[in-house]
Ligand SMILES: NC(=O)c1ccc[n+]([C@@H]2O[C@H](COP(=O)([O-])OP(=O)(O)OC[C@H]3O[C@@H](n4cnc5c(N)ncnc54)[C@H](O)[C@@H]3O)[C@@H](O)[C@H]2O)c1
């Protein structure tokens with residue numbers, strides 16, 4: 324029988340790519356999204372769409388009584404510096420909202436949850452040192468804390484109520500659907516490759532490089548960038564794994580190698596053949612110098628997960644193509 328998945332935040336960047344991957348794989352999908360940062364054009368016609376807030380427990384109760392096979396929980400606030408300035412917003416809209424969702428899921432006897440966690444739960448590593456899932460957790464930002472707290476609630480709910488779960492700690496997500504169906508559409512996105520793509524396509528005249536005095540090879544921060552379509556397929560494989568085997572699993576999602584801010588900008592320049600005006604600037608609050616995943620666990624747990632787009636050039640090419648597409652969609 325076709326499995327039916329409830330996807331919170333399915334109109335957002337990662338959620339919409341995952342919705343496409345689920346539909347492509349034969350799942351039925353209902354999206355719950357308040358469109359606070361998500362966009363309507365990211366919602367495929369084959370998915371059912373409910374516009375609403377995950378914090379609306381009456382709505383959740385009604386939806387969950389429909390009997391989903393799993394919930395994939397993407398909805399939340401994601402801007403690290405904003406979380407430093409306004410921490411309580413992040414504890415409310417990430418942690419407390421997730422508590423409400425878990426409470427309703429347990430009450431409804433929902434079978435499984437997949438949760439969007441983040442590399443920001445870890446204490447920063449040394450350059451070149453990859454973080455495995457057991458590495459020290461010491462978030463630098465309230466954003467990371469809010470996600471780590473949700474992980475703890477899921478784990479404890481699993482122990483007490485047998486809630487199967489896949490907790491995925493994303494490293495830096497970039498790029499867009501190679502078929503051009505969806506991409507990063509949030510107008511105020513703060514992610515590095517999104518900003519670089521906006522400069523590359525003339526939507527911004529310049530960008531800033533936040534911090535050039537980090538202890539890294541070129542002084543700029545190092546991140547492990549993963550293409551959003553490979554991350555979407557990781558969700559589909561994790562879902563199948565959790566539905567088949569039960570239990571809880573926490574896995575890093577990254578390629579296991581790091582790139583500097585300057586290398587990402589250079590990849591975008593290579594795609595267009597033009598120069599990106601990137602100006603050196605002060606460090607940004609809450610940034611770790613280096614975040615690279617050890618991805619041994621996900622590769623061992625999900626033998627069916629085969630990354631297809633693991634190069635900075637492919638991430639830059641698809642991100643820039645999407646930025647051009649947005650000019651048409653938003654005109
Ligand atoms: N983008 C990254 O690099 C990254 C890295 C690590 C983890 N994550 C996590 O992945 C998830 C998705 O991130 P994204 O980049 O797709 O962000 P996004 O802002 O594009 O998507 C979030 C979606 O959730 C919706 N939403 C937010 N609060 C809601 C609420 N209370 N009720 C209903 N809908 C709500 C928004 O409208 C949006 O569609 C987030 O939980 C984020 O913390 C993202």
Ligand SMILES: O=c1ccn([C@@H]2O[C@H](COP(=O)(O)OP(=O)(O)O[C@H]3O[C@H](CO)[C@H](O)[C@H](O)[C@H]3O)[C@@H](O)[C@H]2O)c(=O)[nH]1
Pocket residue numbers: 401402403440441442443493494495496513514515516518530531532533534543544545546584607610614
């Ligand atoms: O205009 C910009 C934007 C970013 N950066 C730099 O580029 C790097 C990556 O920054 P992003 O904002 O793209 O991503 P973050 O590493 O801050 O955070 C992202 O990845 C984290 C996990 O590593 C969290 O999950 C978070 O949700 C997600 O936004 C950082 O060094 C940042 O300072 C710039 O120099 N200029």
